[in-house]
Amino acid sequence: MRKISVTTKLKFYSALAIGVILISCFAKWLVPFDPNAQNLSIALMVPNGTHWLGTDMYGRDMLSRIIMGAQTSVLATLFLVCLVSVLGTLLGVFSAYKGGAWDTVCMRMADVCVAFPGLVFAIALASVLGGGILNAVLALTIISWPKYARLARGQALVQLEQDFVKAARLDGTTGFKLLWRFIFPNILDTMLVTALLDFGTLLMELAGLSFLGLGAMPPTAEWGAMLSKGRSMIQTSPWTVLGPGLAIFLAVAIFNLWGEAMRDYFDPNLKRGSRNA
Amino acid sequence: MHNTGKKLLALLFVAMCIAGCGGSKNATTNREKVFTYGTIAYGPQHNDVGLNPHEGYSGWSTVRYGVGETLFKFDDAMEPRYWLAQSMEHVNAKTLKITLKDNITFSNGRKLDGQAVKECLEDLLKVHDRASGDLKIAKIDAQGQDVIITTKTPLPALINYLSDPYAAIIDMQAGVTADKKVIGTGPFIAEKVSDSEIELVKNSKYWEKPVKVDKVHVKAIHDSDTLTMAMQSGELDAAQGLPYSSLELFAKDKNSYQVLTEDTSRTFLATMNFLSPVLQNLYVRQAIAMGIDKANFTKVLLKGNGTTAIGPFPTGMAFGDFKVFASKFDLVGTRKLLESAGWKDTDGDGYLDKDGENLTIRWLTYPGRAELPLLAETVQATLKQAGIKVVVNSTANFRDFLKRGEWDIYANAMVTAPTGDPEYFFTTMALEKSALNRGKYVNPKLDALEAKLSQEFDKNKRANIAVQMEQQILNDVAFIFVAHLKMPFVMKKIVTGFRPHPSDYYEITADLDKDF
Numbered sequence: 001m002r003k004i005s006v007t008t009k010l011k012f013y014s015a016l017a018i019g020v021i022l023i024s025c026f027a028k029w030l031v032p033f034d035p036n037a038q039n040l041s042i043a044l045m046v047p048n049g050t051h052w053l054g055t056d057m058y059g060r061d062m063l064s065r066i067i068m069g070a071q072t073s074v075l076a077t078l079f080l081v082c083l084v085s086v087l088g089t090l091l092g093v094f095s096a097y098k099g100g101a102w103d104t105v106c107m108r109m110a111d112v113c114v115a116f117p118g119l120v121f122a123i124a125l126a127s128v129l130g131g132g133i134l135n136a137v138l139a140l141t142i143i144s145w146p147k148y149a150r151l152a153r154g155q156a157l158v159q160l161e162q163d164f165v166k167a168a169r170l171d172g173t174t175g176f177k178l179l180w181r182f183i184f185p186n187i188l189d190t191m192l193v194t195a196l197l198d199f200g201t202l203l204m205e206l207a208g209l210s211f212l213g214l215g216a217m218p219p220t221a222e223w224g225a226m227l228s229k230g231r232s233m234i235q236t237s238p239w240t241v242l243g244p245g246l247a248i249f250l251a252v253a254i255f256n257l258w259g260e261a262m263r264d265y266f267d268p269n270l271k272r273g274s275r276n277a
Numbered sequence: 278m279h280n281t282g283k284k285l286l287a288l289l290f291v292a293m294c295i296a297g298c299g300g301s302k303n304a305t306t307n308r309e310k311v312f313t314y315g316t317i318a319y320g321p322q323h324n325d326v327g328l329n330p331h332e333g334y335s336g337w338s339t340v341r342y343g344v345g346e347t348l349f350k351f352d353d354a355m356e357p358r359y360w361l362a363q364s365m366e367h368v369n370a371k372t373l374k375i376t377l378k379d380n381i382t383f384s385n386g387r388k389l390d391g392q393a394v395k396e397c398l399e400d401l402l403k404v405h406d407r408a409s410g411d412l413k414i415a416k417i418d419a420q421g422q423d424v425i426i427t428t429k430t431p432l433p434a435l436i437n438y439l440s441d442p443y444a445a446i447i448d449m450q451a452g453v454t455a456d457k458k459v460i461g462t463g464p465f466i467a468e469k470v471s472d473s474e475i476e477l478v479k480n481s482k483y484w485e486k487p488v489k490v491d492k493v494h495v496k497a498i499h500d501s502d503t504l505t506m507a508m509q510s511g512e513l514d515a516a517q518g519l520p521y522s523s524l525e526l527f528a529k530d531k532n533s534y535q536v537l538t539e540d541t542s543r544t545f546l547a548t549m550n551f552l553s554p555v556l557q558n559l560y561v562r563q564a565i566a567m568g569i570d571k572a573n574f575t576k577v578l579l580k581g582n583g584t585t586a587i588g589p590f591p592t593g594m595a596f597g598d599f600k601v602f603a604s605k606f607d608l609v610g611t612r613k614l615l616e617s618a619g620w621k622d623t624d625g626d627g628y629l630d631k632d633g634e635n636l637t638i639r640w641l642t643y644p645g646r647a648e649l650p651l652l653a654e655t656v657q658a659t660l661k662q663a664g665i666k667v668v669v670n671s672t673a674n675f676r677d678f679l680k681r682g683e684w685d686i687y688a689n690a691m692v693t694a695p696t697g698d699p700e701y702f703f704t705t706m707a708l709e710k711s712a713l714n715r716g717k718y719v720n721p722k723l724d725a726l727e728a729k730l731s732q733e734f735d736k737n738k739r740a741n742i743a744v745q746m747e748q749q750i751l752n753d754v755a756f757i758f759v760a761h762l763k764m765p766f767v768m769k770k771i772v773t774g775f776r777p778h779p780s781d782y783y784e785i786t787a788d789l790d791k792d793f
Contacts, residue, residue, distance in 0.1 A: 038658040040570075040577040057522075057578060058655060131672060213644050218654045218669045232502055232520045232647065 006264045013258040020074055020251055027071040033061035035068040036219040044237045054239040056229065062243045065221040069244060072133060072222040074251060077203040080137045080144075084202075085195040087141070088148020093179055093187070095149065096156035107153070110146030122209060133206075133222070136215040140205055144198075151194060155187040189266040196259030200252035207248055223248050310490040312772070312791055314784075315504050317518030319475070319497040322645070326472050327457025329447075331405045335457070336442030342475055342495055343785040345445030345461030348375060348394070349436050351780045355542070355594060355697030357440045361389065361462060363422070370431040370734070371415075377422045381484045383448040384466045391419030396449040398426075411438045433734045437696035442782055464488040464787035473497045477785075489774065489790035501647065508534075508767055514791060515768035515775055517784070520647055521580045527767045535770055538582060538763040539777035542591055542694040545583075545652060547640075547757040548706075548716045553685045555636065560618035562754035565638065565686070567604045568611040568663045569656055575760045578651045582765060586758035588747040589693040589702050593779070595736070596699045596743040603751045603758075611663040622664055629664035637666040641684035643675040649688055652759060679715060687715060690762070692781065699743035703727055707750055718755040 023030065033051075039059035047054040053062035091110075095103040125139035156179075159165055165182050173181065207224030209215040216222035223244040230240030319325060319338060328344050330336030339345035350360035359365075361381060366374045381389040395417045402409045413432050418425040428435060438444065447453075448460040458467040462484065465477035475495040479488040496513070498504040505523040508516045519527075527534040547569075549556050556562055571585045584591060588601040604610070620629035620636050628635040640656065642649045650671040657667040670678060678684055693702045705711055708727055709719045723746055730742045750756055766777050774788030 036658070038655060040573045040655070043577050057651065058658070130674075131670065213650075213671060213673075218650070218671070219657060232505075233522045234502075235505075235526055236522055 006261065010258075010261040010265045013254065013261045016254045017258040020070065020254055021078065023067065024070040024074040024078075027067045031061075031064035031067050033064045035060060035064040035221050044233070044240070046237075047239055053243045054237070056226075056240050057233070057237075062239060065226060066223070066243050066247050069221040069223045069226060069247065070251070072216055072220055073203060073207060073224070073248070076133050076137055077199060077206055080140055080202050080206065081195050081199050083137070083141050084144040085148050085191060085198075088145040089152040089184075089187070089191050091145070092149035092152030092154075093156045093183055096153045096160060097179060097183070103153075106149065110149050113143055114146045116143065119205060119208060122205065123212060123214060131214050131217050133210075133216045133220070136206055136209040139209070139214075140202060144202065147198075148191065148194065152187060152191060155190055156183050159183050159186050193259060193263040193266060196255060196262050199255035199259065203252055203255070204248065309492065310791055311492045311494065312490045312785075312789060313494045313496065313512065313514050315496050315498045315507050315513040315516040317497070317499055317501060317504060319473075319495060320499060321472055322499070327470055328459050328461075328467050328475070329453045329457050330443050330445040330459070331401050331408075331453075332457070333406070334442075336445050337782065338475070339445045339447070339459065339461060340442040340463075340782050341784045342477060342493065343463045343465040343787070343789075344459065344467055344477065345442075345447055346463050347440050347442065347444050348377075348446065349440040351440055351697050351778070351782070353779060355694060355779055357436045357697065360440075361394075361446055365436070367734075368425070371428050373426045373428075373435055375424045375426065377424065378484075379422055381462055382482060383451070383460050383462055384480045384482065385448060385451055385460045386482070387448055387450065387460075389446065389462055390422055391424045393448060393450075394424045394446055395419040397446050398424075398444070400449050401443060405443055408438075408443050411441070412444075431732055431734070433731070433739065434696065434698040434700050437698040441696050465493055465785065483787055486787050488787045493785055493789075495785075511769075514772055515766060517764075517766055519765060519767055521582045521765070524580070524582070524765055524767065531770075533770055534767055535772070536765060536767050537775070537777050538765045539779055540584065540591055540593060541762055541764050541779050541781055542589075542594070542692055543690055543762045543764070543781070544586055544589060544591075544693050545649065545688065545690055545759040545762065546586075546589070546693075547686050547688045547759065549718070549755055549757075550682070550685050550687070550716045551718050551755075552682060552716075555638070556685055558618050559754065560614045561620075561636075563604065564611040564614040564618070564663065565660065565665065566754050566757045567607050567614065568660045568665065569757060569759065570606045570659050571759050572606065574652060574655055578655060579648060579760060579762070582763045583760040584763075586761050588751060588758055589756070590699060590743075590747070591761040594694065594697075594699075596740040596747070598761075600740075600744040601747045601751055608659065608663050611660075611665075615664065620664070627661070627664065628666045635666050636664065637668060639683065639685045640667050640669050640688065641675055641678050641686065642669070642671050642688040643673055644671050645673065646690050649690065652688055686757075688759075695780070697780070699739070699746075700727075700730055703730070703743075703746055707746075707755060716755065718750075718753070720749060720753055720755075723749050 037060065042055050042059040043057050045051055045055040051061050056062055091106055095106040121143050122139040129135040168178060168182055206215060210222045210224030211228040216225050226244035227241055234241050324333040325335050325338045327335045328339045330339045330345055346361055348360060348362040349357040352358050361377055362375045363378045364376045368374050377389060383389060398417055402414055413429045414426055415429045416427040446462060451460040453459050456470050458470050464480050464483045466480050467475060468478050469476040477493040479491050498507060501518065501520040504516050505519055507513050524536055528536045549562055551557060575583045575585050587598040587603050590597045592598045615629055620631050622629050624630060640653050642653050644650050653669040653671055657669055660667050679687060695701060705713050707714060707718060708724055726742055726746045730739060733739050733742060764777055764781055768775055771792040774790045
């Protein structure tokens with residue numbers, strides 16, 4: 001059986017992931033019905049020709065809510081991943097470059113943040129701040145940035161010892177210019193792959209907070225919140241949980257596979273020949 | 278050697294067979310009848326842990342699970358009837374003489390007499406947080422089988438309050454154990470009590486009638502889906518508190534299960550915050566009340582397990598819903614009322630606005646009762662059609678939001694007539710000095726009516742005053758009453774003698790039985 005090349009895999013999963021992101025961005029125009037419009041006379045309708053994935057307990061179209069839910073779940077996760085990876089990378093790289101007190105304070109802050117059990121801390125924070133998707137994102141940001149800061153710091157310390165960086169320093173290149181030209185480009189692939197592999201985890205954590213009532217607030221369609229609403233009806237109206245459950249499963253699988261394909265693509269151990277084999 | 282091996286194998290097989298025959302707690306050994314009961318209503322969050330009736334709401338557990346009994350017991354119309362009491366006599370407006378039945382003993386053998394009741398009620402008044410305020414007792418005297426209670430002021434609802442589970446009679450000489458066990462007069466004796474489980478054995482000396490089951494295990498299961506699955510797996514003989522959405526699973530399997538429901542005075546209500554500027558306008562409050570589709574909420578989201586409410590009390594009571602009126606669901610009327618109050622959609626965003634601000638209502642509720650968030654969301658959708666923006670905050674942390682005043686409407690579930698008397702609701706929720714008047718609603722007319730109610734002994738006249746008070750709070754739209762709930766119980770077909778009661782107090786009784 002012919003092996004699929006790393007590049008082909010990357011292209012395939014990139015297309016799928018971008019497809020999901022595009023659906024999320026244009027959800028408003030793709031939904032067949034108003035996802036928030038209630039019609040109690042058609043509550044809990046089984047999937048049929050009009051409502052392909054059935055209706056929920058309020059008579060809202062499940063397909064429309066799942067598509068609209070992609071906007072909340074995927075875009076919020078995308079925002080969260082960007083936020084934690086950029087914030088963590090910047091803090092980690094500056095820690096490595098500055099050293100001393102800056103490094104100590106930054107890394108101890110990271111230690112404090114990771115000392116709490118992740119989701120429990122997020123639940124506690126979201127409880128204090130109140131519900132809402134932005135508060136859930138903030139809670140997860142606080143517990144997720146240290147991973148990136150530590151990784152970026154380690155990578156940056158290695159790069160700072162490289163001869164070409166020392167040469168650049170001797171040449172008078174310092175500060176932001178040094179980091180921008182010589183450090184960030186050399187750690188970018190590692191940070192990117194880590195962020196993509198984290199996407200699935202963070203999507204599930206965000207959905208978990210919504211499931212517990214600490215994320216998206218009604219009537220916002222969000223996959224975790226939809227699962228939570230439907231779980232008591234799993235035996236009587238299973239479509240109310242199958243739809244959002246499947247959506248979470250597919251989104252997590254696609255972004256995980258995309259991350260793995262990206263990691264393989266950047267893996268220096270895989271020679272150019274094997275990439276195209 | 279070979280034969281020895283075979284013998285050992287045979288022995289092992291026999292041992293395994295014997296071990297396999299050993300049953301779980303639920304199984305019946307030596308023809309012992311064990312009844313296993315799952316409930317969502319027992320545990321620290323309900324403040325009813327243990328069986329000491331003098332602590333919080335634990336009296337509910339004392340009476341519910343058949344350990345303790347009160348002097349009077351509510352009938353199906355929530356009227357107090359004699360239970361441990363044989364007769365009573367109003368000596369004067371402040372003095373009540375109760376004569377106890379002569380054939381009653383506590384489960385430890387001590388005879389129930391006036392002195393035992395006096396000791397119990399005196400401890401209740403000393404330690405319980407609500408009892409002394411409700412009962413207003415000045416003095417208790419005991420003479421043989423008689424108990425003479427003197428109140429500080431005339432108290433028409435004294436018998437109702439003595440029927441409250443906190444007034445369950447326990448043997449104070451035996452006291453309360455560290456794990457909150459007590460000695461009562463009921464058909465069951467507590468063997469083991471914890472935060473999540475109660476184990477009971479039958480009281481073979483029960484005074485009223487023979488007790489049919491030998492043991493009862495009460496298990497607290499707070500996740501309603503877990504409760505559903507425990508019932509389906511056969512682990513439980515009966516369950517209380519299953520979600521309405523699960524009931525049809527059992528209702529359609531008539532050969533294995535029975536589903537019993539009972540109308541209760543547990544009511545979904547919404548309290549208006551009179552400190553909120555937007556709700557100080559009567560038209561806005563009336564518009565919101567008119568914009569809630571109670572009928573569809575009850576029919577579709579409660580799946581018919583409730584009745585549409587008008588006032589605080591269900592129709593079955595003498596002062597119930599059939600005596601009062603409130604505006605019906607009408608979105609056009611809602612819009613007109615809001616326009617009268619000066620709200621118009623000037624920016625075309627679908628929401629009414631005034632002075633550049635949208636008409637926004639912060640709806641606070643909690644997810645502990647599964648149907649409250651459903652109410653919030655359906656209200657949000659219908660009021661949106663009338664141009665009102667409802668921001669739902671459904672949080673387990675709701676008490677903090679109440680304290681901080683960060684709410685406009687607070688929706689909760691409440692037993693409005695736990696003692697079968699209307700006064701409790703008004704004194705608790707609606708008067709200027711009421712402890713739970715969260716919305717700071719004040720109407721001197723209502724306080725004046727309460728002054729009359731508190732002095733009135735005649736039942737019909739009490740009902741008439743209560744109806745006037747109900748109508749007053751409905752006219753002021755201080756509260757919106759949405760639905761009176763039905764309490765569902767699911768049990769195996771083999772269970773008999775389990776009868777739901779409107780009060781929600783009497784569940785495990787001497788009549789409870791199960792066939793093999």
